[in-house]
Amino acid sequence: MAAAALLSGCAGLVPRRQAAAPVGLGPESRQDPALSGNGRLLASVVERGGRSTVLLQDRRSGQVLPLRHLRGQQPHSSPALSWNGRYLALLVQRGPHRQAVVEDRLTGQFYPLLLPPGREPQRLSLAADGRQVAIDLLDNGQRRVEVFDLSTLLEADLAPGQRESGGGPGMVP
């Protein structure tokens, strides 16, 4: 079927399609999807009690996976997952400000990522191994993307068979 879909060339690519697994509340709004590097987990933002809340699910079974630290910090936005889904990075609301945070699902630790004053995160994206993060920042009315190192906070979440390599992009010798 996928091959047949591929052959429909001029009509466009028609991949095998699956709706995100429902979460037991009937039709509901779901936004901001983020897949783990291996594609097994899906994070998305749903409405819970009128508040945008991140939800982590097994993509195939729809099973909802527990998150420990995010309650009371809504609205959540811009989730991102590492390769195996060990790390979930996202933006949460802390008082009047948005803050980038990372939850380590393996150890249960929670890491607020402190940005220089005056810079408000708008979106983020986590490297597959979880050791760097690209953040879309609003600074003096202008948006720009910057990359930050997390290797002193987080150990690598690697694909099976992948070896950790030294250094990283932009590292100054």
Place this chain on the structure above:
Amino acid sequence: MRRWLWRTAWLLPAQALLLLLAGCLGGQLRPLPGLNQQLSRLGSSHDPAFTGQWLALIAARQGREQVVLVNTRRQAPEPLPGLNRPDAQPLSVAVDGQGERLALVRQLEGRTELVLYRRSLMSLQPIRIEPAGVPRQVNLSTDGRVLAVEVSRGGLWQVDLLELP
């Protein structure tokens, strides 16, 4: 001196505790200066998709927004022939871990469409949204096999998952 030391000695455990808490609870982010300097040359940029080696983003270049793919090891943009069009407005971009597949939501001729770009082939294929809907955010698994797209459909935002061949 001894008296001063005696008075301040109690502060040491408190300072140690603060340092420990700072370590456990996160901390100031360490920017990557070389890469960020290159990114600042792009001017205004937003909506990053980052794998580690590859960073796709939307940047305002020469007065219009376009998709830029940065190879972070070389700290330089890679050419994307056939992807950016002067009459298209990119809205969201995603990239796989090889820097080979880019998924893009863009507005073109009054429509919003989802397309898949293969860098080695320089090919661009539209991806049909079924049932019909308007795509917005797109995300690609690092292995490049699964695509998740946020779609406005019947007054609701939904997420479609697509397995790519």
